[in-house]
Amino acid sequence: MFCYRYYRPLSTVLFALTFLFASSVSAQTTTSVRSFGLQTCSAYTETLLGKRDRNAAILYSQWLAGFLTGRNVTSGKMDLFPIRDPLGEWVRLIALICNMNKDKRLFEVAEGTLTKLKQYHIKAKDPAVDIKYNGGKSKITVYKSFLRKSQSFLRSQGYSVRPDGSWGSRTEKAFSKFKKDKKLSGPSIPDAFFIMALISDD
Known part of the structure; x- marks a missing residue:
């Protein structure tokens, strides 16, 4: 169970996530981001809002992008996230939810969010x-x-x-x-x- 109801917008830091995601095409290996999903949301939000660690934020963004891509492939749906582009909106949404569920692990929040979005999953040929x-x-x-x-x-x-x-x-x-x-x-x-x-x- 995740908390969704009470939240405050997270300053302009979240608006920078789109840029960070666009920059994440830099040479990083798959193994370097593999364990990021096991991190707690508190570690994720501290990286974004506390340490302002750009490199770590890019790695988190890479993991979230890979998670969504993998779930799309295995789900039989065209897309599980209703925003096609920019994918940074997916990263931003997880940051918002993580900020209210800091004891949860990142993969739990990502999976739970896709479940919560079930009625908005996209079928083939949706323009x-x-x-x-x-x-x-x-x-x-x-x-x-x-x-x-x-x-x-x-x-x-x-x-x-x-x-x-x-x-x-x-x-x-x-x-x-x-x-x-x-x-x-x-x-x-x-x-x-x-x-x-x-x-x-x-």
Whole structure:
């Protein structure tokens, strides 16, 4: 059992995770990250928020990316995580949950999170939707079924949005208002901070 309900956004450190993940293509061996899943969440969050150890953060990101890839291969699903790109959102989500479950091991939280996301697992041929933000300078790619379910969730919470799986100004405004009302970090998009709120509401 993991705690999902009470959390505070973790400063701008989590926004750096996307950069760290992009940098993790540097020459690191598989064996160098193999044991990272056995580390406690307290060690993980201390690396990110306390020591600010960039090299260790990259290795943790590599392990989480490899874990997700492996689970995708063995699950028979196209994708177990509803955000296709950037994969740094997966790393960020685990950091958020780990911050509330510091006694758990990283692999336990990663596995538990995928279980919690079961209704958002992606099947074959689910089209991707590109969402541009930050004045068109940034982009996140999510799956259409996830966007539609996110819109349905927002609508159930009283926000004016049509659950059609398409991105537009009306959907963006709904995300913006929801994040403002819930005091969530990040832009008006379905990112890790939004997913955290989504699974916390289950």
